[in-house]
Amino acid sequence: MSCINSIQFYGRIIMEIQTKLLRVQYLFLNSYLKRYLNNNIADITKIHRDIYTRRYPTKVVKADGSSIDVRYHEPRKIIKLPLDLSLLSEDERRIRLEKRKPKKKVKISDDLEDNFNAKKYLKYLKK
Template sequence: VNVFSCLECLQATSTFHTAAFQSNSNSTCVVRFGRQQYESMHPVLLVRPDGSTINIRYKEPRRIMKMPVDITTLSEEERKIRMRKREPKRAAKQKLDDFEDDFKVDDYSKFWKKK
């Protein structure tokens, strides 16, 4: 896409762009979002480990994505805390209650029908 032809098109169609074109870091061009594939890309907020955020487009509809923290940059205490969180949690052993059963078959055998 030729930038100059795009700007000439904008200047010809819009009365708001009357200033001459200056090539510097503040100039931009309005173009369509070109896609390699026909997938829908969703706007997502990407959170970096230092807390800074970036608006990106991602193939899955999510609101926020967090980048993983590099463990080598953490202090020894923080590293140990994170490693403990990664370990599988042990399920508490369930105590089986033994119910005392005072059921006697002889008490109910009179209700059975004999053929």
Template sequence: MSLCSFTCGALRFSTGYSRHVSSSSLILEPIRRNSTRCSISKQSRCTYPRMYKTTVALADGSTITVRLNQPRKIIKLPMDVLQLTDSERRAIWLGRRKKVETLDESHIEDNFDAGKYWTK
């Protein structure tokens, strides 16, 4: 083992162990305090290990990219209806209404003859 550096009262060797200098003896502690340590009940991190890129569409039309813990493609934020003009508010309301298609009876031609399908 070769001595690399002496900083802040701790000796660091090339093996990856930290040795604290004390008057009585050298104490060996492995440097393994990271996210890959073993955990019995759950991960002890407050952030999720896998974050998905998501596009957020703001009310003014601009977009930003954020990271979420759930996979989503796009999030569209609602617009403030109170700040719109009356014509814009009416256009949004008409777009949200249920569209009902009506059949025009004059265009339906009924030329079906059931007698052609009878056999004698």
């Protein structure tokens, strides 16, 4: 019985030592990263980020014509928000929907009468 208790006791001591060593390693690595990995490292390599903090000034134009200045993640000048068709009158809605439809192409049919006779010009050829 005393043998099992001593094994458990030593096991606990080993676990405590391991956790303390891990804490010391973490503190050492944390201080190392704070000291050596600062903003000057960007001169040597790229900044390893998934999301960049750069935002571009952009103007958002609402459907009623008013505009708002915002910061957007892509470089764009103007973002135009769509118009809500349910707020329009029936005539305005019909005009807007007709503008969206593709325009019909005008077919131009060329009806050329081919009455060219090459034998007519044989007299101008020199042999």
